[in-house]
Amino acid sequence: MFQLDKLSFSLPERTLLHDINLQFAPNRVYGLIGHNGSGKSTLLKLLTRQIQPTAGSLLLDNRPAAAYSA
DSSP states (O other), X not given: OEEEEEEXXXXXXXXXXXXXXXXXXXXXXXXXXXXXXXXXXXXXXXXXXXXOOSEEEEEETTEEGGGSXX
């Protein structure tokens, strides 16, 4: 499944996510909770390739997520 290694996303005026390390196992259900402005939507946009990370790697089944076609 997904593997995030030192994943970051920044805008010119601020950093939204910094050095995220996660690994999602197959056949599991995960929840995403947090305060407003904590980066939940940004993380989901990265996972769905709506935005590109500014640093780090995002793998899906051990391949870069960018290698998959839309």
